[in-house]
Amino acid sequence: MLSGVERLVAFRYLRAKRQEGFISVVAWFSLLGIMLGVATLIIVMSVMNGFRAELLGRIIGLNGHVTVGTLERRIDDYDALAQRLMQKEGVVYATPLIEGQVMASSGNGAGGALVRGLTAKDFIARPILRQSIVVGDLERFRDGDGILIGVRMAGRLGLTVGDKLTLISPNGTVTAFGTVPRMKAYTVSGLFEVGMYEFDNTYIYMPLSAAQSFFKTGDSVGSIEVMLDNPDRARSAAFELRQELGAGYHATDWQRVNVSFFNALEVERNVMALILSLIVIVAAFNVISSQIMLVQDKSRGIAILRTMGATRGAVLRIFFMTGSSVGVIGTVLGAALGIAFAVNIETIRQWIQSLSGATLFDAEIYFLSKLPAKVEPLEVVLTIVFALAISLLASIYPAWRAARLDPVEVLRYE
Numbered sequence: 001m002l003s004g005v006e007r008l009v010a011f012r013y014l015r016a017k018r019q020e021g022f023i024s025v026v027a028w029f030s031l032l033g034i035m036l037g038v039a040t041l042i043i044v045m046s047v048m049n050g051f052r053a054e055l056l057g058r059i060i061g062l063n064g065h066v067t068v069g070t071l072e073r074r075i076d077d078y079d080a081l082a083q084r085l086m087q088k089e090g091v092v093y094a095t096p097l098i099e100g101q102v103m104a105s106s107g108n109g110a111g112g113a114l115v116r117g118l119t120a121k122d123f124i125a126r127p128i129l130r131q132s133i134v135v136g137d138l139e140r141f142r143d144g145d146g147i148l149i150g151v152r153m154a155g156r157l158g159l160t161v162g163d164k165l166t167l168i169s170p171n172g173t174v175t176a177f178g179t180v181p182r183m184k185a186y187t188v189s190g191l192f193e194v195g196m197y198e199f200d201n202t203y204i205y206m207p208l209s210a211a212q213s214f215f216k217t218g219d220s221v222g223s224i225e226v227m228l229d230n231p232d233r234a235r236s237a238a239f240e241l242r243q244e245l246g247a248g249y250h251a252t253d254w255q256r257v258n259v260s261f262f263n264a265l266e267v268e269r270n271v272m273a274l275i276l277s278l279i280v281i282v283a284a285f286n287v288i289s290s291q292i293m294l295v296q297d298k299s300r301g302i303a304i305l306r307t308m309g310a311t312r313g314a315v316l317r318i319f320f321m322t323g324s325s326v327g328v329i330g331t332v333l334g335a336a337l338g339i340a341f342a343v344n345i346e347t348i349r350q351w352i353q354s355l356s357g358a359t360l361f362d363a364e365i366y367f368l369s370k371l372p373a374k375v376e377p378l379e380v381v382l383t384i385v386f387a388l389a390i391s392l393l394a395s396i397y398p399a400w401r402a403a404r405l406d407p408v409e410v411l412r413y414e
Contacts, residue, residue, distance in 0.1 A: 031330040033283030038334030046342035048269040050372030061128035064225030096221040098211040103168040108158030117211020136161040136190030146189025150200035284394035291398030303407035316403035327391020
């Protein structure tokens with residue numbers, strides 16, 4: 001334990017005199033380095049966590065946890081199969097689905113799109129879809145006449161609720177005069193926004209009956225998407241479904257489909273954490289250098305303290321406290337700054353964009369319309385513990401060196 005005298009001397013050494021200005025500057029830079037290193041580490045890790053959570057939530061919320069299909073991409077008795085899947089333990093619901101690529105054309109432009117045909121009941125059953133309708137409603141969609149498009153597609157093609165959108169299928173109709181492109185105009189009954197650029201810009205939701213008619217699949221669907229109560233069980237659930245359904249069916253889980261994408265995110269997250277940890281380590285070296293210079297400058301004072309009865313342990317504790325104080329203060333300030341920045345990062349981004357006029361977060365590149373951040377308490381605690389440990393370790397050598405000074409040698413020529 002530190003005595004009152006030891007604390008008094010330690011804090012006195014932290015307040016440098018005018019002639020010790022350079023030492024004080026180095027100490028301040030050490031504190032700022034640790035503070036910025038901890039803050040940057042927390043901010044970057046929070047943004048990476050936010051990206052993963054947002055992308056994961058939207059991808060598996062829109063595409064299902066397990067997709068059941070056949071090699072022919074045709075399931076005839078899909079209602080019975082869906083009911084059979086619903087009886088499986090852990091299955092929340094099963095959605096018969098038709099999916100196909102089309103060309104979407106309007107009077108203001110054209111572009112590729114992905115049509116997903118499902119019933120209005122299945123659309124409402126998915127919370128992320130049900131809550132994404134921003135303009136219009138599902139009335140015409142329930143009637144089998146209207147379609148739903150994303151807000152970015154609507155902006156790109158100049159459409160709004162009530163307008164007509166012509167869909168052109170790449171699989172044309174064979175006639176006596178050759179293959180004629182299959183096309184049909186549909187009324188836009190609503191606009192949705194799920195927050196991912198790819199979905200808001202390319203996805204079209206169509207009533208299942210209308211999709212069957214447009215893609216000429218008859219009374220069949222292409223696949224059945226299964227939603228589970230626990231998405232982490234998707235791999236084992238897919239294996240069980242393949243075993244139960246038998247030959248002719250396949251079941252693919254979301255983890256297998258998106259494995260490369262999320263592995264890349266995880267690798268990038270770990271590498272960024274490693275690189276940013278080096279900032280804290282470099283700042284710790286500054287603590288060592290500033291404390292060594294302080295020991296050299298205070299050698300006479302150390303010798304006088306020793307002659308007055310101070311032990312080596314007392315001197316070690318004094319200088320250990322001066323060095324560790326820089327690390328502790330820098331870590332606490334950095335953690336507070338990092339958490340505050342991460343929590344308000346979207347507001348800060350918009351503020352900077354309004355001042356500079358530059359686009360800091362392009363939705364076309366990063367898939368999301370907003371900059372996400374998710375502060376994980378455990379990671380914050382580990383960051384703080386890491387920074388404190390590095391700072392305390394950096395304070396040991398200068399303190400040990402101060403304790404080893406021989407007062408006789410220091411005062412011999414005074």
